[in-house]
Structures are given as C-alpha cells and as structure tokens.
Amino acid sequence: MIKKSKNIETIAIHGSLEHSSGSRSVVPPIEVSTNFEHSEAGHQDGDYLYTRHSNPNRLQLEKVLAELEGGEACAAFSSGMAAIGSVFQAMEEGSHTIVPEDVYHGTRKTLNTFGKRWNLEFTFTDMRDLEQVQNNIRPNTKMIYAETPSNPLMHITDLEKVCALAKTINAKVCVDNTWPSPLNLNPIEFGADLVMHSTTKYLAGHSDILGGAIISAKQDEMFDRIRTIQQGQGAVPSARDCWLLCRSIRSFPYRMRAHNENAQKLAEFLSDHPKIKEVYYPGLESHQGYEIARAQMSGFGGMISFLFDGTEEESLKAVASSKLITRATSLGGIESTWEHRRSSEGDQSHSPENLIRLSVGLEHPDDLIEDLKQALG
Numbered sequence: 001m002i003k004k005s006k007n008i009e010t011i012a013i014h015g016s017l018e019h020s021s022g023s024r025s026v027v028p029p030i031e032v033s034t035n036f037e038h039s040e041a042g043h044q045d046g047d048y049l050y051t052r053h054s055n056p057n058r059l060q061l062e063k064v065l066a067e068l069e070g071g072e073a074c075a076a077f078s079s080g081m082a083a084i085g086s087v088f089q090a091m092e093e094g095s096h097t098i099v100p101e102d103v104y105h106g107t108r109k110t111l112n113t114f115g116k117r118w119n120l121e122f123t124f125t126d127m128r129d130l131e132q133v134q135n136n137i138r139p140n141t142k143m144i145y146a147e148t149p150s151n152p153l154m155h156i157t158d159l160e161k162v163c164a165l166a167k168t169i170n171a172k173v174c175v176d177n178t179w180p181s182p183l184n185l186n187p188i189e190f191g192a193d194l195v196m197h198s199t200t201k202y203l204a205g206h207s208d209i210l211g212g213a214i215i216s217a218k219q220d221e222m223f224d225r226i227r228t229i230q231q232g233q234g235a236v237p238s239a240r241d242c243w244l245l246c247r248s249i250r251s252f253p254y255r256m257r258a259h260n261e262n263a264q265k266l267a268e269f270l271s272d273h274p275k276i277k278e279v280y281y282p283g284l285e286s287h288q289g290y291e292i293a294r295a296q297m298s299g300f301g302g303m304i305s306f307l308f309d310g311t312e313e314e315s316l317k318a319v320a321s322s323k324l325i326t327r328a329t330s331l332g333g334i335e336s337t338w339e340h341r342r343s344s345e346g347d348q349s350h351s352p353e354n355l356i357r358l359s360v361g362l363e364h365p366d367d368l369i370e371d372l373k374q375a376l377g
C-alpha cells in the first residue's frame, strides 16, 4: 500500500491551496505572467523562469495530482494525448511495448501512425489474458501499457499481476487511469510506475477544460525525460486552465462518488431492459471482470457500454431519441452524454455496430431512467 498523507477529500481541497502571493488570499490567484524576474546575478531566482517551464498555477496542479495518485512527481499537459505522446517519446529507441488491443483509439492511432518513425515496437494484446501478455514479451520489452476498465468494452486488467510480470523483466507499467479516476483506483498501489490522466474527463468534470497529466511513482530518469519533453515541446496547460482544474478537483471526490452511484443504478436498469442484449459495467456481478474489479477498485466509475438489440441504424436512432441525455462524445461531465461509438471512432474503430456508450452524469437517476425508457422504446 502507498501511504497517503491524508484522505482523498482533504487532499483534493488542500493539495492546491498553498501559494506565496503577497495578498494572503485563501484561494491562489491566477498568475498569467509568461516570465519571472531574474535575481541580481541575472539568472533564475526561485521556482520560476518562463511559463513553458513552470508557473505557480501549474505547480499547484501538479502537486495535487501527484498527491491524489500517491506519486512523487507529476507533469501536466494541455491534453491527455499530449501526455500519452510524452510517454512514448520518452522510451528508449528500439524498445517494445505491450499495449491493450482495445486501447483508447487516440493512443492506437498515435502508435500506428508514429510508432515506426519513433523506432518503437508494439504489440496489441488482450490484457485480460496474462498468458498472452507473457507470450508477447520480447527481449526488448520495456513497457506494459494498461487501461482498466478499457474503452469501450470495459475489459478489466489485473494490475497486481501485470505489474508483477513487468518487474520480472524490468519493464515499466503505465496505466491510463482516466476512466476509474483517482477516487476508484490508484495504480501505483499495485506497482505501476506511471499513471496517465486525461484530466478533461472526471477531474475537470464539467466538459470545459482540456488537459492531461503523467504522474510518476518515482522521480526517476524516465520522469525526467517526460519533464524535458513537457518543458521543451511546450504542450502545456495555460495558467488559467490550471487554476480552473484545481478548482474542479476540490469537489471531485464527491462528484465521482455520485457518478459511481448513478451508473450502478442505470446499469442495473439496462440489464433488465428487453431491448438491451448485453451491458458492460464492472459493477455488475454478471460482468466478466467483476471479481478483479471489486478487488482493485473502490468504486466502478460512471461509464457504461451496452449492446442494443438492433442494427447500426436502429442503434443510431435510439441515441437520437433522447431528450435529456446529450448526444456527444467524451465523458466525465456532470451532464449525461451518450454516443454510437463506432460512428464516433471512425475508420479504425473496433466497436460493434450496435454498441452505445453512456457517460452517466449527475442528474437525478430517476430522470435519466425515464429518458432511457422513452429513447430505447
């Protein structure tokens, strides 16, 4: 077990409130300056030089994110994809990564498009099957990448076992923890080296900030390379976005708990619905990965995927019939959204033609169930 200084609600609030502004304001000010005064000797004086390298609001954000995941260090980015890109760019050239076959479609596209150019080898693997993971190990395997639950099929990876396997070959484990969020899962506890977040989702929680982060268990060489990429390539969040994200994170644990509760209710409703063939939600006992999910997660998150009993066209029509649930991609907002996943993923999609993905928001669950009843028919 990692040792956290305090409980998550307290970390979420106090982890980003410290600041050194002269006004003694309770909430840190937004510091928009792009540059910081030199010492008399003509060089950097204190933590800041130029805002691409760092600034007070980004430091507050990185501190609270590192504490939420129990890591030693964090680098914040302008999007989740910028954060993921930094991990692959930080790998040794010629190294090999094992990637889940149903990895986030943006990650798949980046690897398929740039993997070769970056001189990286990778193998897409069913991460539920440890034997398959083991069989895909090569002499140059330097990282195992995981995402649990996966998107959109909600496959559950046994993190403790995957991390143990990685240790035997001296490979790192990076976990995309966007869907569970730090309330429900802390991969570092199970031995992960790097945790990635699209902070655009639950941490921001209101569909109005794009952002990403890499949290590292250790302040090590790999993290130093990620930091160099962050500061050098400059895909960094603005001071205003860092400030707003810190504001959102202060209420995140309570929001997330309500996402968990609402999603459980909706998943149970959908399981009994005659027009639904299958529901993928790790909080259902019928889910294939339920036992592992229950052992490693403290809640099951706000995302549900399900198969509609109908064609692609009929599935699209059901999605178009909602009155409350917004037809949109992305997830993690306080407003519920859903989408026909294959249409939204485009030509590299692996999603079944009748799969609908629902991001359960914080409306009253009874109102959401009413809307589902009328839309699904």
Ligand SMILES: *Cc1c(COP(=O)(O)O)cnc(C)c1O
Residues within 6 Å of the ligand: 079, 080, 081, 082, 104, 106, 147, 151, 176, 178, 179, 198, 199, 200, 201, 210, 211, 212
């Ligand atoms: C959204 C998302 C990303 C990409 O993050 P952006 O902030 O959109 O760049 C990566 N992984 C998962 C699981 C996501 O849901």
